[in-house]
Amino acid sequence: MNKEKTVSSAEPRRKRKHWSRDDTELTLLGLPATIWFAVFCYLPMFGLIISFKDFKLIPGKGFLASLFQSEWCGFKNFNFFLSSNTFGMLLRNTILYNLVFIVINLVLPVTLAILINQLYSKRASKCYQTMMFFPYFMSWVVVSYFVYAFLNPDKGLANNVITSLGGEKVMWYSAPVYWPFILAFMSTWKSLGYNMVVYLASITGIDNTLYEAAILDGATKWQQAKYITIPSIKPMIIMMFILNIGKIFYSDFGLFYQVTQGVPASLYNVASTFDTFIYQALQSSASIGQTAAAGLFQAACCCITILVANFIVSKLDADSAII
């Protein structure tokens, strides 16, 4: 976005002053997608006014009519959500899990990308990449079956191994202690190859002469990684970081909901996040205004976080900011 502005300010003179036939045609060409954005992105934003209303479906009238006729209730819906005793737990879970994921998904893939780039055989490297990329294409439903095959208390592999070593069976799906690790592991498992390939792609783009010069100066591999590779892929790292920070109030719904088999009561405190809470509220009979308020809270927090993160980054290093 940043570049956009500099480019357009560099060539304002080339812009025609008048509306041309070209502009009309381009507008028409962009119209279908614009309508899509209006309906599926901007209409829901407008629909968020429902969280400031005491919404009741008036019998005999349509949804919209009821929406407009229901009473404004200020921040009452938010109060309900923010002061409920699950809120603290949800906030803690969502943010802590995200922080852990951000750190893991930064450190591991970058390290592995640097390592895999060193392998002698490029064919082996391609082969490893293909295999490690594989989990990324599985949906969480399928992954939840994988996990179930391992963790099923009576038949799963984990308990089979434990009992054959003389240990006691673990009732995985009702033992909250293990789940932070299981969830972190599954999240890493699914995205490791993908992230590694993203970083690898930018590592292979680094000018090779930099390394040649470094070798002549007697740089070790470690020094090359520290002073050439990492600084070169820094823009990529920062971009991924900002994007992930911007999602810190969201959670990967599939991970938390599917892998835990629908967040059973025994795991409620350890595997609930804002998204699972909202989804469960949506499925139950909770007031739609209150669930929408929870969603608006989430979206607003994210928007603020991403803008703040971007602002800080732009102060430190203007080129790396994404907006």
Place this chain on the structure above:
Amino acid sequence: MTLAEKRQARKAEKALEREEARATAHMNQIKPLTNALFNVLFAILSFICLFPVFYVVMISVSSEESIRLNGYALWPETFSNSAYMFLWNERGTISHALLISVIVTVIGTVLGVLLTTSMGYVLSRPQYRLRNFFNWVVFIPMIFNGGMVANYVVVANMLHLNDTLWCLILPLAVSSFNVIISKTFFRTTIPDSIIESAKIDGASQLTIFSRIVVPISKPVFATIGLFLTFGYWNDWFQSSLYISKNNLISLQALLNNMMKNLDYIANNPSAGLSLQQYRNSMPSESVRMAIAVVIVIPIACAYPFFQKYFISGLTIGAVKG
């Protein structure tokens, strides 16, 4: 110096250069032992990534008997194809779900690619007067959105799309990220001169887009098409929100429902058995895993061939546009 001598000298110089290049390349290699260690490390990681698939396949071909005795074994005592036979007997349900998945994936991908790339093309034209406005239209949803509830309200209560195919297709058709990928692609690969010359020949923008831009931009179409295809094929969430009719269940949704309720598939017992008899005859444990295998196989077969388009898409996406 004669010509031959000169040639000789040049040859020697080149050989020396090559030698040097090889030496530096060699110098910059890791030690053979480290290389071996790294290979082991990546072999282990690859194994961890693929192992669950192997395990699930093994469970799906285990006989009920051996599952009852030994649990899910890595190598079952007795093999059985009963799970797949069962799926074959239930092919009405399965193939219908498959059909829904395929229809949604195909229509969604075509529609999504058209919407995304046309928008990307419009944004890539530097002289377009509304470009800044449309840039913001595309960019704002990346940092703020209405969330699950508001989307649900719009799709289900305002547009009344629930329990139709469209609620599986439309909400996933476009994403700002894809639009920006295609915009960056068009901006960086299509020379302005081609478009200018077509304009001088009197072509409209629609003609330019469909006759010139589309044929020379196959990579970006492949990339976005693939993102969308996998997105639609793997989607279960839209289904779980909007679909309550049984005849609109996709494969992923079927699998999702079976997790909650094992005899979901047995809702319409076919061969005149009572529900109880039917349940007893069903190799329940292996059937679930067999369906998971049915979903995974097409992806597993297809993606190694398309992986490069994914990677190219990711790298284009990383370039700020």
